[in-house]
Amino acid sequence: MDPLATLEEALASAAPKVGEAATVEDIDRIESALLGKESAVGQVRRAMAAIAPEDRPRVGARLNEVTTEIQRLIEARRAELQAAEDARRLAEDAIDVTLESVRMPAGSRHLIQQVIDEVVDIFVGLGYRVAEGPEAELAWYNFDALNTPKTHPSRLESDTMYLDWGNPEDEVLLRTQTSPVQARYMESHQPPVYIVAPGRTYRTDTVDATHLPVFHQIEGLAVDEGLTLGDLRGTLAHFAREFFGSGTQVRLRPSFFPFTEPSAELDVSCFACDGGEPGCRVCGGAGWLEMLGCGMVDPNVLSAAGYDPEVLSGFAFGVGVERLAMVRHGLDSIKNFIDNDIRFLRQFP
Ligand code: DAH
Numbered sequence: 181m182d183p184l185a186t187l188e189e190a191l192a193s194a195a196p197k198v199g200e201a202a203t204v205e206d207i208d209r210i211e212s213a214l215l216g217k218e219s220a221v222g223q224v225r226r227a228m229a230a231i232a233p234e235d236r237p238r239v240g241a242r243l244n245e246v247t248t249e250i251q252r253l254i255e256a257r258r259a260e261l262q263a264a265e266d267a268r269r270l271a272e273d274a275i276d277v278t279l280e281s282v283r284m285p286a287g288s289r290h291l292i293q294q295v296i297d298e299v300v301d302i303f304v305g306l307g308y309r310v311a312e313g314p315e316a317e318l319a320w321y322n323f324d325a326l327n328t329p330k331t332h333p334s335r336l337e338s339d340t341m342y343l344d345w346g347n348p349e350d351e352v353l354l355r356t357q358t359s360p361v362q363a364r365y366m367e368s369h370q371p372p373v374y375i376v377a378p379g380r381t382y383r384t385d386t387v388d389a390t391h392l393p394v395f396h397q398i399e400g401l402a403v404d405e406g407l408t409l410g411d412l413r414g415t416l417a418h419f420a421r422e423f424f425g426s427g428t429q430v431r432l433r434p435s436f437f438p439f440t441e442p443s444a445e446l447d448v449s450c451f452a453c454d455g456g457e458p459g460c461r462v463c464g465g466a467g468w469l470e471m472l473g474c475g476m477v478d479p480n481v482l483s484a485a486g487y488d489p490e491v492l493s494g495f496a497f498g499v500g501v502e503r504l505a506m507v508r509h510g511l512d513s514i515k516n517f518i519d520n521d522i523r524f525l526r527q528f529p
Pocket of ligand 1: 357359400439473475496
C-alpha cells in the first residue's frame, strides 16, 4: 500500500460520499466509513508504526491534513442536515394561533350577590363592619333575645321552619330574619357597635311573584351613646341616595317590630316617576316605595345582650335583598332569581 496515494484517494472520494448523505444518520454512517478503523484513512493510521522512519513525518503530516479536511466536510454537511431536520420538526409541531379556541364564557356574580356587595360597600364606607351568623339558629337568638314573646304568631310552624336537630328545648330553626346576628354580635362584642349582616333567611312561604321560602336580608345595627331617631333617618337617607340616586327622598311610617321601639317602615321616593305619576310602572302612582323595616333598638334587646340601656341607645334596620333588586330593576317576579335562566342573568353582568 502506498500510504500517500491511499490518503489522496480517500480525500478525493470524501466530498461526493458526504454529498450523498440525506439524513443525520447517513452522515454518522459515512463518517465511520471515511475515518473509522476499517476505513482507508484508518488503515494508514494503523500502518504508521511500520512506515520507514524517514517517511513517517511526511506521511503523518498528510494523514493529519486529510483527516482534518474530511472531518470539516462531514461537520459542514452534518450542520446542514441538522438544520433542515430542526426546521422540519418545528414546522410539524407548530401551533396555529389563528385557530378558533374553545371559548369558556366568563361568568359573573348573581344579581343578588351584586346587590349585597353594593349595600355592604355603602355601609362599610360609613365605618360599619360586616358580621355573620348561622342559618340554623336557636329560637333564643331568632326570637327571645329580640323581645319576641313565646306567643308571637311568627313563631308558629306556619311561618317558621324548625329543625328536628339537637335538644328539643333549644328549638333549632332556620332563621327567619338576619336580626339574630344583632343579638349574637352584642353578646360577644363591647359597644360601640356598627355592623351590617347580610345572609340567607327562610320562611314557610309558598313561591309566588313576591315570595320565596329562601331569600336574603341585610341587617344593620348601630349601638352607641346618644344615638337618636335622627341618626337612623340620616343614615338610611344616605343609603337610599347612594343606592337609588342622589335625588331620592325618604320618609318614615310608624310600624311595629318586637325588637324596636319606636318602629318604622322606610319608604323611598319613586325613582322612576319622581313622586306621583298616575299609573307609574314602578310605584303604581303612589310616588313612594316601601323599602325596609327599622326602629330604635328596644331596651329589652340591649338588656338581653348584657348592654345597659340607661347608657346606650341604638337603631336597627332589616332590608330584603330580593326586594331591593326587584324595585331597582323593575322586575315583576322574584322567581327570576332562582330560575337559573341565563338570559335573565346575562342582563346583569
Ligand atoms: N327582621 C325584620 C323582618 O324580617 C326586619 C327588621 C325590621 C329588622 C326592623 C330590623 C328592624 O333590624 O329594626 O321583617
